Amino acid sequence: DQQVKQNSPSLSVQEGRISILNCDYTNSMFDYFLWYKKYPAEGPTFLISISSIKDKNEDGRFTVFLNKSAKHLSLHIVPSQPGDSAVYFCAASVRSNTGKLIFGQGTTLQVKP
């Protein structure tokens, strides 16, 4: 089941630069998308979400972009900080279901000082 894909297992950026994490999906029924951050030995922590009726949502240093025609979303972090180093998961949900989240495989972000 590869409905949500994060094709880059890892990403390394310099502190202060922009981090761009990408996510693709195949199920056109998805209408709500979320990004979670996960540190080792902790549960996923919600970062930011976007509804399919929007194409951009911004919260501080984090911006999520949604391109429905391409079935693609991205998370931009600017400026990146060393504390942002973690695994980032993209997740998607379908309006009519019970809130089940389908996760991507995750991208490990390393922000170098």
Place this chain on the structure above:
Amino acid sequence: EPEVTQTPSHQVTQMGQEVILRCVPISNHLYFYWYRQILGQKVEFLVSFYNNEISEKSEIFDDQFSVERPDGSNFTLKIRSTKLEDSAMYFCASSEREIMNTEAFFGQGTRLTVV
């Protein structure tokens, strides 16, 4: 800040034994979930629970699994006869409303090791 708490943080069990993983969701939340993450793999949905019944379950959630909300605060996942392949991190999550309108908050996880 309210949080989802899970106990124990680590459970080691013999193959074939029963385990119960416990979760205390955020108090005003109405939707409850279990997910698991096998080492090196993606986080997978197991089951969702609302209004004291299962609302959806994945094909992973077979007859050896069950969930219960025995009182007003706890939400448990029982695995009746554990197998080696049940070894994983198990995450409980809760949300105030349906996911389309809000995010799910996750606990820190229980690492289950079946030997």
